[in-house]
Amino acid sequence: MISVQKLSYVYSPKTPFTTQALFDVNMRIEDGDFFGIIGSTGAGKSTLVSHFNALTRVQKNSGTVIVDDMDLSAKKPDLNRLRAKVGMVFQYPEHQLFDDTVEKDVRFGPKNLGASADEQRALAKQAIELVGLDYGAVAERSPFELSGGQKRRVALAGVIAMKPQILILDEPTAGLDPVGKREIMELIVRIKAVCPTVVMISHNMDEIASYCNRIAVMSRGRVIGVFTPRELFGSRELLADCDVKLPLVTEIAARLCDGGAEIAHDILTEDELLDAIEKAVKHA
Amino acid sequence: MRDVTIGQYYPSNSIVHRADPRFKLVIMLMFLVMVFFCDSFFSFGFLTFFVILTIALSRVPPLKVLKGLKMIIIVVIITTVLMMIFYTDGDGKPLAEWGIFHIYLNGIYASIKLAWRLMLLVLMPTLLTLTSTPTELCDGLESLLSPLKKLRFPVHELALIMSIALRLVPTLIEETDKIMNAQKARGAKFESKNPFKKIKAMLPVLIPLFVSSFRRADDLADAMDSRCYRGAKGRTRMNKLHFHVGDVLAVLLWSAVFVCILFLNYNWLGWEFIAVLGV
Amino acid sequence: MALLEFKNVDYSYPSGDDDFVRALASASLAVDRGEFVALVGCNGSGKSTLARLANGLITPDGGEVLVDGKPTSDKSALYDIRRKIGVVFQNPDNQMVTTVVEDDIAFGPENLGLPPTEIRERVDWALDCVGMREYAKSGPFRLSGGQKQRIAIAGVLAIKPELMILDEATGMLDPEGRREVMNVVKRLNRDEGRAVVMITHFMEEAAEADRIIILDRGEIVADGGRGLFKTPEVFTRAGLDLPLPVRLSVALRARGIEVGTPLDADEFVAATLAAISAEPIPPQAADACAKPENVLTDDVPQADGEGDAETEAENGGEDEP
Numbered sequence: 001m002i003s004v005q006k007l008s009y010v011y012s013p014k015t016p017f018t019t020q021a022l023f024d025v026n027m028r029i030e031d032g033d034f035f036g037i038i039g040s041t042g043a044g045k046s047t048l049v050s051h052f053n054a055l056t057r058v059q060k061n062s063g064t065v066i067v068d069d070m071d072l073s074a075k076k077p078d079l080n081r082l083r084a085k086v087g088m089v090f091q092y093p094e095h096q097l098f099d100d101t102v103e104k105d106v107r108f109g110p111k112n113l114g115a116s117a118d119e120q121r122a123l124a125k126q127a128i129e130l131v132g133l134d135y136g137a138v139a140e141r142s143p144f145e146l147s148g149g150q151k152r153r154v155a156l157a158g159v160i161a162m163k164p165q166i167l168i169l170d171e172p173t174a175g176l177d178p179v180g181k182r183e184i185m186e187l188i189v190r191i192k193a194v195c196p197t198v199v200m201i202s203h204n205m206d207e208i209a210s211y212c213n214r215i216a217v218m219s220r221g222r223v224i225g226v227f228t229p230r231e232l233f234g235s236r237e238l239l240a241d242c243d244v245k246l247p248l249v250t251e252i253a254a255r256l257c258d259g260g261a262e263i264a265h266d267i268l269t270e271d272e273l274l275d276a277i278e279k280a281v282k283h284a
Numbered sequence: 285m286r287d288v289t290i291g292q293y294y295p296s297n298s299i300v301h302r303a304d305p306r307f308k309l310v311i312m313l314m315f316l317v318m319v320f321f322c323d324s325f326f327s328f329g330f331l332t333f334f335v336i337l338t339i340a341l342s343r344v345p346p347l348k349v350l351k352g353l354k355m356i357i358i359v360v361i362i363t364t365v366l367m368m369i370f371y372t373d374g375d376g377k378p379l380a381e382w383g384i385f386h387i388y389l390n391g392i393y394a395s396i397k398l399a400w401r402l403m404l405l406v407l408m409p410t411l412l413t414l415t416s417t418p419t420e421l422c423d424g425l426e427s428l429l430s431p432l433k434k435l436r437f438p439v440h441e442l443a444l445i446m447s448i449a450l451r452l453v454p455t456l457i458e459e460t461d462k463i464m465n466a467q468k469a470r471g472a473k474f475e476s477k478n479p480f481k482k483i484k485a486m487l488p489v490l491i492p493l494f495v496s497s498f499r500r501a502d503d504l505a506d507a508m509d510s511r512c513y514r515g516a517k518g519r520t521r522m523n524k525l526h527f528h529v530g531d532v533l534a535v536l537l538w539s540a541v542f543v544c545i546l547f548l549n550y551n552w553l554g555w556e557f558i559a560v561l562g563v
Numbered sequence: 564m565a566l567l568e569f570k571n572v573d574y575s576y577p578s579g580d581d582d583f584v585r586a587l588a589s590a591s592l593a594v595d596r597g598e599f600v601a602l603v604g605c606n607g608s609g610k611s612t613l614a615r616l617a618n619g620l621i622t623p624d625g626g627e628v629l630v631d632g633k634p635t636s637d638k639s640a641l642y643d644i645r646r647k648i649g650v651v652f653q654n655p656d657n658q659m660v661t662t663v664v665e666d667d668i669a670f671g672p673e674n675l676g677l678p679p680t681e682i683r684e685r686v687d688w689a690l691d692c693v694g695m696r697e698y699a700k701s702g703p704f705r706l707s708g709g710q711k712q713r714i715a716i717a718g719v720l721a722i723k724p725e726l727m728i729l730d731e732a733t734g735m736l737d738p739e740g741r742r743e744v745m746n747v748v749k750r751l752n753r754d755e756g757r758a759v760v761m762i763t764h765f766m767e768e769a770a771e772a773d774r775i776i777i778l779d780r781g782e783i784v785a786d787g788g789r790g791l792f793k794t795p796e797v798f799t800r801a802g803l804d805l806p807l808p809v810r811l812s813v814a815l816r817a818r819g820i821e822v823g824t825p826l827d828a829d830e831f832v833a834a835t836l837a838a839i840s841a842e843p844i845p846p847q848a849a850d851a852c853a854k855p856e857n858v859l860t861d862d863v864p865q866a867d868g869e870g871d872a873e874t875e876a877e878n879g880g881e882d883e884p
Contacts, residue, residue: 162470
């Protein structure tokens with residue numbers, strides 16, 4: 001569980017360059033959520049999530065962030081315990097790979113948390129297999145020789161190996177081709193079986209609509225609201241207020257609905273839309 | 285990178301902005317020498333007056349210029365305090381003393397002058413970078429150094445390298461920040477007393493940084509090749525440097541300031557009022 | 564003579580110690596003045612290699628790449644080749660040479676040795692083309708990814724190339740930035756008459772081009788007009804998605820509902836509404852794919868003549884000697 005209360009954040013405080021990145025943010029992410037955060041570039045999404053594992057510290061008198069039983073606005077939260085609990089996957093995570101073999105790179109996290117050599121090996125093996133790579137084939141290879149999609153999986157494994165209970169992903173599919181995108185999303189669903197809470201920042205409304213159960217909409221440092229996909233994408237007033245673009249599937253459904261077809265306007269997946277069209281045609 | 289003033293051009297159309305960067309660089313050089321010639325409060329005051337005048341003419345908000353001092357303020361304070369407590373004056377009587385520390389009146393004067401000097405040394409270069417784009421400075425330097433081309437010194441290449449470095453340094457700093465955060469999220473610790481361990485702890489940051497720098501360098505080389513770059517040969521410039529009467533006048537004015545400062549310090553003509561002012 | 568022509572081009576790059584990876588295998592294609600081509604394929608299909616071969620950043624191992632009839636292997640012709648073929652790359656941060664936008668755009672024309680007044684005109688013109696005039700004096704750090712890519716496009720445009728290749732130039736952008744760049748590219752092709760090769764794996768972008776070339780593991784497996792979308796297998800076999808409207812129409816066909824092959828949401832909505840009200844499919848959706856298509860069978864390399872004929876048929880071009 002992550003609970004954010006009245007969180008504000010200011011970059012370069014007390015200088016002429018002060019910019020406020022977050023204003024009075026309140027939200028609660030429950031265990032088991034697949035929680036989406038959307039908003040245009042500069043809305044404060046990354047600043048917000050970087051609070052969740054204390055990479056950005058809560059500023060004085062600027063609200064609280066609580067992760068399970070840990071108060072991150074406390075003076076000295078137990079960073080080791082926190083970072084084992086909250087895994088963070090940044091944009092283009094493959095850019096952080098550094099070790100000479102895949103296995104060693106994946107062990108880096110568990111090693112930092114003080115796991116024994118045997119534990120490290122076991123955790124690395126589990127993680128590499130979980131992200132869908134062949135352990136025997138890649139473990140001893142240099143991560144720099146792998147393809148783009150494989151590198152991203154190794155980077156993900158590096159975070160998974162720490163056995164987080166909450167996984168935060170910043171644009172996990174950025175820069176991948178369609179197949180790569182789908183594979184990573186399927187992988188995240190698989191990971192969710194062992195890491196029950198997933199928080200995902202994304203610009204891709206199709207991904208957000210088909211995977212998330214709750215969505216926070218951010219704009220200019222504020223959380224405008226937290227909605228279910230159907231609440232958000234089904235309400236035009238809400239979408240207009242939040243300046244959110246529809247997933248293409250929903251847009252087509254809405255326009256068919258406008259055109260007089262008996263099709264719901266809040267459809268979220270392709271299959272739903274196909275069923276609806278089929279029904280409408282048969283009905284006519 | 286938000287805190288480093290150098291390399292942060294402040295766009296405006298003031299006469300300082302429009303001045304020929306070659307002349308600005310020459311004046312800057314003269315200024316730096318001048319600061320070292322200043323010795324009396326009066327000469328410092330005199331020089332500071334012209335600095336303030338230039339800042340006013342540049343129409344850069346004074347706060348922006350003063351922000352350049354932020355980086356060195358700690359250095360200034362430490363050196364001034366050290367100067368003050370360790371200054372020994374054979375003739376004078378200390379105003380106060382604690383053990384080996386003495387404070388003399390001349391010591392206070394000397395340390396104020398030191399602080400003043402350091403601040404002047406930072407203010408003008410800050411102003412220069414606020415009023416000239418890095419490209420202008422590189423062009424100016426390239427032009428000033430161009431006689432060296434005769435000696436087969438690669439002036440153009442040097443200027444281009446400088447310009448690219450100025451362009452990429454902020455990007456690399458930002459990237460370092462990102463990678464450090466990513467590794468911290470994986471439990472990495474960068475603070476260690478042992479310097480050897482510290483370097484080892486930095487490897488997970490340095491290696492990805494190198495990898496990405498090489499990638500950037502390759503990308504940039506491709507982009508430059510694709511845009512018909514062939515070295516200095518046959519290249520022209522959009523903004524050809526040309527100086528105006530104002531530029532010459534500015535150099536003359538600053539030369540006059542220089543002469544005045546020499547007079548104020550050395551009092552060659554033995555004028556009494558200077559002797560009085562020349563603490 | 565085609566502006567850009569690949570004749571049976573092979574290219575491999577070294578990987579590991581003695582290993583080579585084949586990036587392109589006997590690829591042949593021709594692009595003419597004024598065309599708007601989308602080059603699509605998965606990561607690793609050889610798309611970027613193709614872009615780098617086109618302006619002589621690399622030279623083919625076999626076959627040849629000709630720009631206006633001049634081979635890129637001729638070092639002395641490279642400069643002329645690069646004046647004709649401009650490339651915009653993927654990473655918006657790695658293409659700017661200087662810290663001020665207009666100085667950066669001037670870099671190309673400066674390399675051409677143009678007089679200062681003309682450079683000034685070209686810079687202003689290029690900034691207007693991409694709608695970034697007001698940012699002429701800013702630095703790159705306050706710009707969004709989409710804006711940086713528009714600057715990169717302006718930087719190439721100022722050289723006034725006849726063909727612009729965008730090598731996954733939208734790959735790292737958010738949807739907003741992608742739209743910005745797409746609009747600029749379409750305008751350049753339509754109003755300025757510049758040929759564009761858009762390398763991408765966003766199929767919605769590809770659907771806006773007049774001609775689509777599909778690359779799969781180093782081979783050109785299809786090259787044709789928008790009619791290609793009528794045979795969705797060629798896309799899926801190359802590991803590509805179809806644009807959503809096409810995907811929906813294929814799925815509907817499987818359920819016995821015919822909506823033609825609409826390429827965008829407008830066409831799809833019109834055709835589906837017609838199907839629901841049991842009217843005939845409106846002509847624009849049916850016509851979208853009426854153009855001839857040219858799907859190449861699996862492993863047979865494309866014959867030169869066939870490819871050229873295809874291209875020229877589409878453009879109503881000149882006769883081949």
